[in-house]
Amino acid sequence: MKGRIKETDQSVPYRDNGYYYYSRYEAGGEYPLYCRKKGSLQAPEEVLLNGNEMGKGHTYFAVGGYEVSDNNEVLAYSTDIVSRRLYTVRFKNLKTGELYSEQIPSVEGAGVWATDNKTFFYAKKDVSTLLPYQVYRHTLGTDPQQDKLVYEEKDNTFYTHISRSKSKKYLQISLTSSLSSEVRYLDAAQPTGEFKVFLPREADHLYDVEDANGQFYVHTNWQAPNFRIVSTPLTNAAKTAWKDVIPARAEAFIAGMELFKDYLVLNERKDGLLQLRVIRWKDKKDEYLKFNEVAYTSSIGVNPEFDTQQLRFGYTSFTTPASTYDYNMATHQQTLLKEQPVLGGFNKADYTEERLMVKARDGKLIPVSLVYKKGFKKDGTGPVLQYAYGSYGASMDPTFSAARLSLLDRGFAYVLCNIRGGQELGRQWFEDGRMLHKLNSFHDFIDCSEYLIKEQYTSPAKLFALGGSAGGLLMGGIVNMRPDLYKGIIAAVPFVDVVTTMSDASIPLTTGEYDQWGNPADKPYYDYMLSYSPYDNVKAQAYPNMLVTTGLHDSQVQY
Numbered sequence: 001m002k003g004r005i006k007e008t009d010q011s012v013p014y015r016d017n018g019y020y021y022y023s024r025y026e027a028g029g030e031y032p033l034y035c036r037k038k039g040s041l042q043a044p045e046e047v048l049l050n051g052n053e054m055g056k057g058h059t060y061f062a063v064g065g066y067e068v069s070d071n072n073e074v075l076a077y078s079t080d081i082v083s084r085r086l087y088t089v090r091f092k093n094l095k096t097g098e099l100y101s102e103q104i105p106s107v108e109g110a111g112v113w114a115t116d117n118k119t120f121f122y123a124k125k126d127v128s129t130l131l132p133y134q135v136y137r138h139t140l141g142t143d144p145q146q147d148k149l150v151y152e153e154k155d156n157t158f159y160t161h162i163s164r165s166k167s168k169k170y171l172q173i174s175l176t177s178s179l180s181s182e183v184r185y186l187d188a189a190q191p192t193g194e195f196k197v198f199l200p201r202e203a204d205h206l207y208d209v210e211d212a213n214g215q216f217y218v219h220t221n222w223q224a225p226n227f228r229i230v231s232t233p234l235t236n237a238a239k240t241a242w243k244d245v246i247p248a249r250a251e252a253f254i255a256g257m258e259l260f261k262d263y264l265v266l267n268e269r270k271d272g273l274l275q276l277r278v279i280r281w282k283d284k285k286d287e288y289l290k291f292n293e294v295a296y297t298s299s300i301g302v303n304p305e306f307d308t309q310q311l312r313f314g315y316t317s318f319t320t321p322a323s324t325y326d327y328n329m330a331t332h333q334q335t336l337l338k339e340q341p342v343l344g345g346f347n348k349a350d351y352t353e354e355r356l357m358v359k360a361r362d363g364k365l366i367p368v369s370l371v372y373k374k375g376f377k378k379d380g381t382g383p384v385l386q387y388a389y390g391s392y393g394a395s396m397d398p399t400f401s402a403a404r405l406s407l408l409d410r411g412f413a414y415v416l417c418n419i420r421g422g423q424e425l426g427r428q429w430f431e432d433g434r435m436l437h438k439l440n441s442f443h444d445f446i447d448c449s450e451y452l453i454k455e456q457y458t459s460p461a462k463l464f465a466l467g468g469s470a471g472g473l474l475m476g477g478i479v480n481m482r483p484d485l486y487k488g489i490i491a492a493v494p495f496v497d498v499v500t501t502m503s504d505a506s507i508p509l510t511t512g513e514y515d516q517w518g519n520p521a522d523k524p525y526y527d528y529m530l531s532y533s534p535y536d537n538v539k540a541q542a543y544p545n546m547l548v549t550t551g552l553h554d555s556q557v558q559y
Contacts (some may be wrong), residue, residue, distance in 0.1 A: 001113065001438065003343060003344050004343050004344045004346065004402040004403075004405065005343065005402060006027065006341045006342075007025060007027040007029075007342075008024075008025060008026060008027050009024065009025045009341070010022070010023070010024035010025070010235070011023045011338075012188050012312075012337045012338045012367060014302045014303075014304065014312060014323040015039060015304070015305060016038075016070060016304040016305070017068070017070070017110075017304075018036055018038065019037065019041060019533045020036060020040075020041055020043075021034075021035070021039045021070075022034045022488055023035065023037070023050070025215055026052065026158075027138045027294050029262050030052060030055060030061075031051040031052050031054070031061060031063075032045070032051050032063075032467020033047055033049065033050050033051060033052070034048045034051070034063070034066060034466070035048060036048060037230075039182045039389070040181055042207040042317060042537050046090070046094070046181040048066065048068075048075055048077075048094070049063060049066065049075075049077055049161075049396060051063060051093075051115075052295045054079065054424065057220045058080060058081045058214075059079075060081055060083045060553075061079065061081055062076035062079065062080045062554065063077060063078070063079055063086075063511065064077075064079065064080055064085075064107075064108075064109050064110055064244055065077070065078055065109045065110035065373075067110050067112055067113055068074070069113045069118075070115050070117055070452075071097055071117045072091070072094065072197050073093065073094050073117065074091055074093060074094060074112065074113075075091065075092040075094055075120070075139065076089060076090075076091050076108045076110055076111055076120055077089070077090060077091075077092065078090075078111075079120045079417075080111060080543055082553050083551065083552075083553045084125060084553045085108075085125075085130065085131070085419050086106045086107075086108075086125055086129070087107045087108065087110070088103055088104065088107065089103070089104040089107050089110065089111060089122060089410050090102075090103055091103075091120075091140060091242060097404065098428075099141065100141060100517060102138075102141070102142070102143065102144050103144070103193065103294070104122060104138065104144045104147075106124060106125045106127050106160065106208045107123065107124060107125065108117070108122075108123040108124075108132035108160075108436055109122075109123070109161075109201065111123070111162060112162055112163060112164040112171060112189035113164070113188075113515040114189070114190045115168070115189045115190050115191075116139075116191060118139055118140040118141075118362060119137060119138070119139060119140075119192075119303065120137075120138045120140060120190075121135060121136070121137055121138070121140075121150070121171060121508040122135070122136055122138065123134055123135050123160050123162045125177075125491065126259065128506065129506070129509065129510075129511070130506075130509060131156060131159060131160075131509070131511075131512065132159055132160045132161065133152060133153045133156070133158075133160050134149060134150055134151065134152045134153070134160065135149075135150050135151040135152075135160060135173055136148060136150065137191065137338075137556030138284075139152050139193075146520070149171055149175060150196060151184065152194065152533050153175055155177075155432055156178060156200075156505075156511040156512070157178075157181075157202025157512050157514060157515070158175045158512070159175070159176050159177070159178045159179045159512065160173065160174075160175055161173070161175075161176070162174075163325045164188060164208055165209075165211055166210055166212075166258075166259060166304065166306060167211050167212065167241050167302075167306065168188060169175075169186045169188060169211060170186065170187065170188060170211060171187075171188050171191070171195075172183065172184070172508070173185075173187045173195055173211070173341070173402060174208065174304070174427070175201065176206075177512065177515060177521060177556050178199050178392070178512070178515035178516060179203065179204050179206065179207065179515050180202065180203060180204065180205055180426045181200035181205070181206045181207055181448045182197065182198075182199070182200060183197075183198040183199070183207070183208065183209050184196060184197050184198065185209070187199055189498075190303070190378055191423055195391055198216075198237045199237055199238075199239070204221075205219040205220070205221065205222050205448065206227075207219060207221070207222065209228050210257070211234065212258050212259040212260075212261070213261070213281075214234060214532065215231045215232065215233060215234060216231065216233070216234060217229060217230070217231050217245065217257070217259060217264075218230045218231070218232065218238060218242070218279065218541070219254065219256070219257050221427065222239065223248075223496045224247075224248030224253065225248070225426070225427040225428060226245055226248050226249065226253040226254065226426045226427055227248065227251065227254040227255075227427075228244060228245075228247055228248040228254065229245040229246035229254065229257060229264070229266070230242040230243060230244055231245050231246055232283060245264070246264070246266065246279070249271060250426075251266045251267040252269065252270050252427040253268065253270075253423065253427065254266055254267075254268055255267040255269055255395075255423075256300060258300045258303050258311070258386070258459070259305055259306070260303075260306060260307075260308060260309075260311075260329070261308075262280065262281055262282070262309070262329070262330075262416040263278055263279065263280055263281060263309075263311075263538070264278075264279045264281060265277070265278050265279070265300060265311055265328045265329075265410055266279070266546070267298075267299060267300050267488075269395070269423070269425070269426065270425060272367035272418055272425055273296065273363070273397075274297050274298055274299060274397055275289070275293065275298055275480055276288065276289040276298045276299075276300070276311075277289075277314055277336060277367050278311065278327075278329050280329075280550050284419060284493070287332070287357050287440070289327065289334070291315065291316045292354060293319070293320065294353055294354065295318065295353050295354075295355045295369040295398040296316065296317040296360055296388065296398060297311060297313065297315070297316050297317065297397035298314070298315050299313060299315075300312075300313055300314075300449045301313045303316050309328050309329050309330045309331075310326050310328060310329070311327040311328075311329055312325070312326055313327060313474050313519070314323065314378060316398075316399045316400045317353065317398055317400065318349045318351070318353050318369065318371035318398050318400065319348040319353055319371060319400070320339070320400060321340040321341070321342055321402070322338050322339075322340040322399070322400055323336060323338065323339040323340070324336075324337045324338045325337060331559050336428060336516050340400070340522055342464035344405075344406075346402075346476075349372055350373055351371055351372065351374065351408060352370050352371065352372055352373075352374055352376070353369065353370065353398075354369070354370040354371075355367070355368070355369055355370075355526050356369075356370070357453045358367040358417075358447065358448050358450075359447075360440075360443065360444050360447045361443055362440075362443075364420070364432075365422075365446075366417060366418060366419060366444050366447070366448060367417075367418040367424055367425065368415060368417050368418070368448055368451075369415070369416045369418075370397045370413055370416075371404075371408065371413070372408060372412070372413035372414070373408045373409060373415050373442070375412070376411065376413055378455065378456045379456055380413075380453075380456040380457075380458065380459045380462075381460040381462065382411060382413060382457060382458055382462060383411060383413070383453055383458065383463075384412065384414075384415055384458035384463050384464065385412055385413075385414050385415065385416070385465075385466055386412045386417060386448065386452065386458055386463065386464070386466065387406060387415065387417070387465075387466045387467065387471075388416070388417040388418070388419045388441075388444075388445050388448075388467060388471060388474060389421075389422060389467065389468075389469075389470060389471040389474070390418075390419040390420060390421035390422055390441040390444070390445070390471065390472065390474055391422075391433070391434070391441070391470035391471070391474075391516060392421075392424055392430075392434055393421075393422065393423040393425045393427075393430035394423070395418070395422050395423045396416060396418060396422060396424070398416055398423075408478075413457060413458070415448070415452065415457075417443035417445060417448040418442065419433065419440075419443050419445050419448070419474075420437070420441055421433025421434060421438070421441040421542050422439040429477070434476060434515070434516050434517070434519050435515075435516070435517065435528075436518070436524070436525070436528050437527070438528070438532060439531070439532060441474060441477075441479060442474065442477040442478055443533060444476055445465070445474060445478050446481060446482050446485065449465070449478075449482070449485045449486070450485070451462060454460055455483070458499050460484060460485050460486065460487065461487055462484065462487060463485060463486050463491050464487055464488045464489070464490065465479075465486050465488075465490070465492070466489075466490045466492075467490075467491060468491070468492030468494070468497055469490070469492070469494070469495060469557055471492075471494075472491040472492055472495055472557070473489070473494060473495040473496060473534065474492060475489050475491040475494055475499065475534075476491065476494055476496040476513070476534025476535070477532050477534055477537075479534075479543060479546070480534055480538065480539070482536045483540075483543045483544055484543060484544060486544040487545065488545040488547070489544055489545070489546045489547070490546075490547045490548065490549075491546065491547070491548045491549070492549050492558065493549065493557040493559050494534070494548060496533075496534040496535045497533070497535040497536075498529055498532075498533035498534070498535070498536075499520055499526065499529050499530055499535075499536055500531045502514075502517055502518075502519065502520050502529065503520045504519070504536055517529055
């Protein structure tokens with residue numbers, strides 16, 4: 001697997017505020033170098049952070065993120081040396097290379113700058129629950145103990161995040177739970193001002209906001225389960241002022257948006273696949289970018305510039321390595337900037353992809369994507385690795401994996417099942433796989449397994465199942481329900497003690513999960529949870545081979 005990785009590699013540069021930013025790896029190095037060049041790709045390289053040097057002496061090291069001040073002179077960055085996702089922020093003078101003395105621990109991500117190049121906002125985490133819940137204002141060069149608390153979230157089912165709008169005009173505090181959200185905003189040129197609520201949180205309303213062309217644009221599921229885009233004046237965010245820009249449609253789920261001066265770009269899910277739709281502001285003329293594979297993933301990339309005709313996007317599939325493109329929205333010209341190199345003689349023509357719709361026991365159709373090396377025989381003798389996740393509305397898309405090639409080259413087929421609990425077929429697909437409908441996730445996976453056996457892709461003697469975290473819960477459930485279907489189970493950091501975990505609000509992330517599984521303090525949820533909780537349903541029966549892995553400091557599933 002390592003032999004397929006190009007050790008000396010570099011990301012595609014993107015331009016932001018006069019500089020080209022990129023990361024690169026050096027041969028023998030474990031971590032990336034984060035770099036930039038001023039004005040031109042031919043300019044001298046400036047190394048912002050050298051991960052290999054910073055990671056020396058640590059058994060674990062990761063950069064959580066970085067932000068450069070508006071004058072391009074100060075770098076704020078965060079690191080984690082434990083793998084607990086509790087980051088420490090530091091500041092670097094990019095003119096001298098010197099580090100400022102202050103360090104800010106237990107932070108989420110990196111934070112954001114105000115326009116004055118000295119005021120920095122960050123979200124602080126509770127070190128016990130690991131929830132980001134406070135936003136502080138820091139002045140460069142001062143003691144963090146003196147930082148000003150500007151917001152504290154009292155509801156421990158909400159996550160707190162600080163960001164800056166694409167226009168750079170506003171600072172935004174985003175407060176998000178599974179089913180509800182709230183945005184507070186502040187003029188980035190007035191950092192000591194008070195954050196204003198865009199729209200108060202309410203049950204079953206998720207939204208996010210960007211500004212462009214003198215208006216706010218809201219990506220919202222209010223009266224639109226699959227989301228819509230509305231506009232509203234900068235001076236009036238009330239729903240009564242909202243105007244539909246992109247109405248909701250039952251057949252398409254709007255996963256995200258990117259605003260440009262002359263164009264609006266949407267990531268939409270249609271038929272379970274993530275697609276790109278480009279809309280011209282002046283006449284609403286639109287187009288979908290076309291791709292010729294049966295199963296793929298196309299996603300909006302890094303697009304910091306507003307006044308441009310170029311859309312940066314990513315594309316991948318089971319047989320196409322991660323690729324970065326520029327698309328000229330005016331001329332419709334598509335340019336491949338980079339396809340991730342795969343060493344070892346990889347040829348995509350050696351592999352076959354399939355896209356199926358498998359009927360579940362209640363008649364619902366489950367999207368299933370497969371890949372295998374040509375020559376794979378559908379006579380029941382082939383080994384198959386079946387994967388799914390099915391929780392939190394997280395969509396699992398067909399993407400390339402160089403490591404997976406080793407499996408395919410040994411005769412395996414790999415199968416991705418978009419079971420309920422994800423959001424591949426829209427918001428209702430998620431709703432049908434959570435709370436008192438969670439059993440649908442397990443049943444969908446089992447029904448896909450039975451289909452693979454019936455259609456002779458494999459047999460119980462050759463079928464293996466894989467899932468991690470909440471997907472590990474899926475593994476625990478299906479192995480209790482139908483152990484006879486599988487030769488082996490791989491459960492990575494599995495969430496298997498559901499009732500006990502959800503009954504203890506002091507455990508990290510528990511309270512934020514009530515909208516997913518329910519609160520066992522309420523008897524209907526307790527009883528339902530108990531019916532599938534893997535730990536509580538182990539019994540004397542023949543189980544398949546199992547590989548269970550964990551992490552000492554995993555922040556999501558505790559050791």
